[in-house]
Amino acid sequence: MNAHSGEISAAPPPLAPARQRTPLGPGTPSRHGHLLGPGLLLLYWGVLSATGWLDPRTLPAPWTAITTGAELVREGRLQANLAVSAARAASGLLVGGFAGVLLAFLSGLSLLGGYVIDGVVQLKRGIPILAIIPFMVLWFGIGEPMKVAVIAVAAFFPIYIQTHSALRAIDLRYVELAETLGLGRWQFLRTVVIPGALPGFLLGLRFGATAAWLALVVVEQLNATSGIGYMVTLARNYAQTDVMLVGLVVYALLGFGTDGAIRWAEKRLLTWRRTLGR
């Protein structure tokens, strides 16, 4: 080793250009990215149908849903049945929602109400909606009242449960504040309790609306003479797979539309919230 080796090793290591690290996160999401999956499915379905791999008796082509749908609209059958179904679902949701909110407030705001109501509701919650249909038929017959009642019961539970838990979750600090400000009972209800429970109620309403559509599908296949479910049942008897397909698409659109409408209302009513999802 010569005398210079010490000097060389003491020199700082040469600088390398800054290296961009390989990003490990998923990256920036695209706005309409979630349409990719359904789009691919539709494409797959279309290709199978167009090439004849998919027998139309098993599942008609996607465009058949559109042409058959248009035809049903021309005949007036789709609108008429849709109106009947929507009215059933809406009245069931209204009755169930009203009962859900009323009982949630009674049991959420008074100790006695909680003891009496909440226990019963939790007990009933364990029984599947389909299991009570025989009793509903026994009590309400097989006409419209039974259908609305089943839908109302189905919509009641999520609305009751979410509203009730939102009421129970109202911050005690706000209750203390209301006491120090000398708010009366009604004022306390209006300015603290109702706005505090509103997010929970709206969440329950979303679940409740979905439950109402599900219950509608079931009750419309029981002795119905009108409605989308009836249209589908009838089509099944005549092996009209294209009409059955239209029925499914309509159900999907209705569920999707209702959820979107409630989410829109949520956005308008809860502007005070700052959330991640927005």
Next chain:
Amino acid sequence: MSAVRIRDLKRTFTLKGVLNGVDLDIAPGEFVALLGRSGSGKSTLLRALAGIDHEAEGTGEIALPPRIAVIFQDARLLPWLRVLDNVTLGLPRQALPRAAQALEEVGLAGRERSWPHQLSGGEQQRVALARALVREPALLLADEPFGALDALTRIQMHDLLRRLSERHRPAVLLVTHDIDEAIALADRIVMLDDGRLAADIKVAGAKSTALRTTLLAKLGVA
């Protein structure tokens, strides 16, 4: 004559904080700071005066003026009400016009339509101050109102509270564990220890370094 008269006040809780015979008088317009270690009963006393200690059991006499306002450690604004509506919450109709003026006094003119979450922590606490002032209280109860704020904001809030209490002259009971805050703001400092009043010192005229040493010694720190 006093704004507040407390005699032999006793409170017990199942969880924490006990009062063991407290006597205290606060004169109208007097600014009293209540010092004490954690668990000495400071908040228990304040909650008893605010009438929100439902879970406590106790005896004793409390005489209070009719109009009381409370400021908590958190601003405690209702998140679903805009700033102005938070200030006017529970206010009689004829008092509503004062709310905008109260917001101006705390330096938040123009923020009436903001949501609470759009304000900083210090601004939220100023809204709480406006909400208290607009009630024109004869007694202002404040439970460590600046405890959650950063040091610089706290100094600004001290100035604001001092100015406002000099202008409106409510009797003030400020619960704090910050000796400097107590010396900076109060006319009189009382100290709780183990549920009893352990010290009662006039701030006016006292040298603040000497006062500080005395208080620290009484708190068992130095």
